[in-house]
Amino acid sequence: MNGIELRGVSVALDGRPVLRDLTLHIPRGARLGLIGPNGSGKTTLLRAIAGLVPHTGELRVGDAAGGALSRRELARRIALVPQHPAVPAGIAVTDYVLLGRTPHIPYFGAESRRDLDIVASVLDHLDLGAFADRRLDSLSGGERQRAVLARALAQQAPVLLLDEPTTGLDVGHQQQVLELVDRLRDDLDLTVVGAMHDLTVAGQFADHLVLLDGGRVAAAGPAGTVLTEEVIARHYHASVRVLEDPAGGIVVVPVRTSQEKVAG
Amino acid sequence: MTVTERRPGHDIPVAPGPRPARLRAGPLLAACAVLAGAALLAVLVGPVRLDPWAVLVELAGRLPGVDTSSGLSDQEAAILWQLRLPRVVLGGLVGAMLALAGAAYQGVFRNPLADPYLLGAAAGAGLGATLAIAYGPGTSGWPVDLLPLAAFAGAVAGVAAAYALGRSGPARTTTSLILSGVAVAAFLTAIQTYVQQRESETLREVYGWILGRLTTAGWREVVLIVPYALVSTAAILLHGRLIDVLAVGDDEASSLGVRAARVRLVVVAAATLATAAAVAVSGLIGFVGIIVPHTIRLLAGSSHRLLAPLSLVAGAAFLILADLAARTVIAPAELPIGVVTAIVGAPFFALVLRGARRVP
Numbered sequence: 280m281n282g283i284e285l286r287g288v289s290v291a292l293d294g295r296p297v298l299r300d301l302t303l304h305i306p307r308g309a310r311l312g313l314i315g316p317n318g319s320g321k322t323t324l325l326r327a328i329a330g331l332v333p334h335t336g337e338l339r340v341g342d343a344a345g346g347a348l349s350r351r352e353l354a355r356r357i358a359l360v361p362q363h364p365a366v367p368a369g370i371a372v373t374d375y376v377l378l379g380r381t382p383h384i385p386y387f388g389a390e391s392r393r394d395l396d397i398v399a400s401v402l403d404h405l406d407l408g409a410f411a412d413r414r415l416d417s418l419s420g421g422e423r424q425r426a427v428l429a430r431a432l433a434q435q436a437p438v439l440l441l442d443e444p445t446t447g448l449d450v451g452h453q454q455q456v457l458e459l460v461d462r463l464r465d466d467l468d469l470t471v472v473g474a475m476h477d478l479t480v481a482g483q484f485a486d487h488l489v490l491l492d493g494g495r496v497a498a499a500g501p502a503g504t505v506l507t508e509e510v511i512a513r514h515y516h517a518s519v520r521v522l523e524d525p526a527g528g529i530v531v532v533p534v535r536t537s538q539e540k541v542a543g
Numbered sequence: 544m545t546v547t548e549r550r551p552g553h554d555i556p557v558a559p560g561p562r563p564a565r566l567r568a569g570p571l572l573a574a575c576a577v578l579a580g581a582a583l584l585a586v587l588v589g590p591v592r593l594d595p596w597a598v599l600v601e602l603a604g605r606l607p608g609v610d611t612s613s614g615l616s617d618q619e620a621a622i623l624w625q626l627r628l629p630r631v632v633l634g635g636l637v638g639a640m641l642a643l644a645g646a647a648y649q650g651v652f653r654n655p656l657a658d659p660y661l662l663g664a665a666a667g668a669g670l671g672a673t674l675a676i677a678y679g680p681g682t683s684g685w686p687v688d689l690l691p692l693a694a695f696a697g698a699v700a701g702v703a704a705a706y707a708l709g710r711s712g713p714a715r716t717t718t719s720l721i722l723s724g725v726a727v728a729a730f731l732t733a734i735q736t737y738v739q740q741r742e743s744e745t746l747r748e749v750y751g752w753i754l755g756r757l758t759t760a761g762w763r764e765v766v767l768i769v770p771y772a773l774v775s776t777a778a779i780l781l782h783g784r785l786i787d788v789l790a791v792g793d794d795e796a797s798s799l800g801v802r803a804a805r806v807r808l809v810v811v812a813a814a815t816l817a818t819a820a821a822v823a824v825s826g827l828i829g830f831v832g833i834i835v836p837h838t839i840r841l842l843a844g845s846s847h848r849l850l851a852p853l854s855l856v857a858g859a860a861f862l863i864l865a866d867l868a869a870r871t872v873i874a875p876a877e878l879p880i881g882v883v884t885a886i887v888g889a890p891f892f893a894l895v896l897r898g899a900r901r902v903p
Contacts, residue, residue: 329798354800361798367790369845374564374787381788382800387781390563412562434799 282307282470283328283438287336290320290327290494297323299494300336305472307437310464312485313474314505316515319491321474322362325440328472329359340438354382358431362442362474366416372426373411376401379433401429404466405459421452425459432463439464441473445480453477457484478519478531482506490514502529564787564846566853574856578635581860585631585867590874591622598623629762633824634866635859636765636772637757638831640821642858643851644814645832646839647779650786650847651807652717659818659832662724662811666731667701668694668822673735673749677742690752691767691823698819701731706811717793717807754879755828757866764824771820776855778813783848786810790845828862828881834888835861838895861888 283305290298298320305311313321327334330346330353340348340356348356358379367375379401380394402408405425410418415426424444431439441460445453461484464471475481481488482502490498490505492514498505506529511519522530587593593615601613601623615623644659652661660666675693705727709720739749785806788796793803821828835858836850843849862880865887869880 331794331797349800350797350802351800354798357798359795359798361795365790365792365795367787367845369840370790371564371844373562374846377563378788378791378799384784386785389565389784395563 282309282341283472284339285328285336286338288327288334288338289336290323290332290334292323292332297494298327298334301494301496303489303496303499305470307470308464308468309470309472310461310484310486311472312481312488312502313472313491314478314481314488315491315497319514320494321491322442323494324491325359325442325472325474328438329353329357329440331359351382354434354436356436357438357440358434358436359440360427360431360442360444362446364427366423368416370415371411372402372407372413372415372418372429373398375415375426376407376429376433379430382434397435398433401432404432404463405429420447421455424448424452424456428456428459428463432467437468438470438472441471443474443476446476453480460484478506478511479529482529482531506531564844564849566849570843570849570853571856574853574860578856578860578863581863581867582631582635585634585863586623586627588867588871589622589627591619593619593623593627625761629765630757630866631863632762633765633768634757634863636768637821637825637828638835638862638865639855639859640768640772640775640817641828641831642835642854642861643776643779644817644821645858646836646847646850646854647782647786647810647814648832649836650850651789651810652721653790653792654717654721655837656833657721658829659814659821660728660827660829661721662705662815663701663727663731664698664815664818664822665701665827666728666735667704668698668819669753669827670701670731670735670738671695671697672752672826673738673745676748676752677738677745691764694752694826695819695823697731698822699815701727702811702815702819706808751879752826755826755881755884756877757825757869757880768820768824771816775813775817775820779810779817780851780855782806782810782813783846783851786847786851826881828884830881830884830888831858831862831865834884834892837892841895 285301285303288298288301289296301324313324315321323332326332327338328340330348330350337344338346340353376398377390377394380390380397384390384394402411405428407422407425407429410422410426415423418426428444439460444460445456448456457480460471460473463469473485475485485502488498488500488502488505489496490510497514498510506521508519508521511517511521511531518534518536520532520534522532524530583595583598586598587595597613597615600611601615601620603609604611604613613620641659645657648657648659648661649655671693672690675689679689679693705724706720708727709723739746785801788799788801789803789806791799796803836854839850839853839857843853862884865883866880868887869878869883872878872883
């Protein structure tokens with residue numbers, strides 16, 4: 280497994296280009312943050328890597344071309360946590376996490392003892408053991424997000440794609456989920472690609488940021504080089520101040536340009 | 544550390560792990576016991592009462608290697624074997640098919656209101672039956688009736704047309720499929736009504752067929768639908784786990800390695816075959832495909848690995864009892880069975896819903 284390689288990848292949805300000629304190398308074990316304004320193609324890029332939208336150009340997952348892999352093989356290599364996961368009515372947490380074993384269970388087969396053991400250990404790992412028999416729709420937002428993460432981990436795929444994994448969570452639960460992802464990446468030697476909404480958080484949790492704008496890579500590199508006031512102003516059309524956190528890291532703070540007018 | 548290291552080796556006994564929703568013996572045995580009771584009751588009750596013990600002995604006598612004398616008279620034996628039993632078996636088969644098809648449709652369309660007639664099966668069957676009644680040649684000399692064949696062909700053609708229409712546009716969603724089913728059904732019903740009004744002497748017969756009936760002539764209808772019932776039952780039961788995967792939506796199912804559209808096509812084809820077979824011999828019996836799966840869902844959970852087999856058995860029991868009511872309530876006349884399934888089914892369903900709200 281040698282990471283993910285995109286060369287000249289383009290995606291059009293309903294005839295409208297969403298990703299244009301994208302070239303990107305995501306090395307194995309990377310912790311990549313995808314940032315960019317709404318509609319810049321973050322979600323589509325994740326979906327293209329996961330093989331959920333057709334693309335042109337070359338997309339390699341490990342040693343195989345993405346298009347050459349069957350759906351099942353792809354699902355064993357790449358797990359995707361969608362931004363708004365569906366919550367089937369009445370499903371128990373165990374059954375939900377067990378869905379992650381789908382690519383490993385034969386077409387007409389049933390889950391094996393090993394599949395159940397993996398589900399049990401994933402539940403343990405994410406402190407969800409006590410919730411195993413609870414209904415997924417009865418969990419709180421943070422607990423549910425952990426269950427979705429557990430399903431993705433049960434896939435045992437070396438690549439984990441996260442589409443804005445902290446949507447709808449308060450600041451505490453945001454941190455918990457991201458710390459958890461961080462710990463899992465180290466424990467399980469995962470390659471993590473996350474589309475991130477919050478720039479400060481993106482800078483904290485990713486080694487490397489890729490800024491998309493209009494379906495193209497607008498900037499890429501360590502947080503310090505991508506998160507500058509000038510770059511953010513140009514691509515987000517936002518006024519921000521980028522501050523150095525004395526404890527390390529970068530803080531992106533939105534500022535109002537017309538404060539006098541509002542005050543008056 | 545890897546995810547699997549916490550529980551090494553599956554040969555080492557571990558603490559009881561998670562229990563997934565799987566079919567267990569208890570609920571299935573309970574459902575089968577209800578079915579057996581319903582079937583026995585339906586066989587015994589009628590204008591001529593049969594002795595329960597004698598019937599059981601007579602039935603056991605047909606098993607290979609068992610030779611008993613039941614004490615039933617020839618006439619009673621004929622009532623049992625040529626009238627009651629074929630009708631009970633047919634009712635069971637039709638109920639099983641409708642309930643199973645309902646559970647399957649609700650699963651693959653993620654729509655609790657989906658019923659076996661969702662995609663134009665009923666309208667297609669109605670048109671086929673009306674055409675056969677209005678214009679069909681007399682088939683008294685034929686080995687099989689034209690009516691069930693026409694209804695069967697109409698149901699399959701209706702669903703095939705809806706599927707073709709729903710898959711042709713740019714947006715291949717389940718919603719577009721359901722909407723094209725609505726369009727196909729409206730179109731076919733319009734033609735059916737036109738034919739029915741033009742050939743008004745057929746009105747009564749068509750109307751009777753639409754309300755559903757389980758009149759049999761020996762075992763002919765049973766033999767007619769058994770092959771379809773077996774094939775579609777096997778196909779749907781085998782797809783139970785995959786229907787559960789579709790519950791997270793086509794997109795997520797895809798990212799879990801399942802080709803959602805293909806699974807849906809296979810399951811819809813199987814459910815349509817089951818519906819068409821049922822409609823062919825019984826007309827349009829409503830409510831079974833909605834009430835039975837929902838009741839099971841409230842009692843046993845929403846996994847199709849439980850839902851499909853339990854709906855199959857419970858649907859059979861439900862329709863046998865409904866038919867028993869249809870032929871006894873205003874005896875010697877018969878109520879259309881569709882009337883019974885609605886009158887009995889709807890309030891029962893309401894009760895189950897109320898009960899379920901108390902125990903979430």
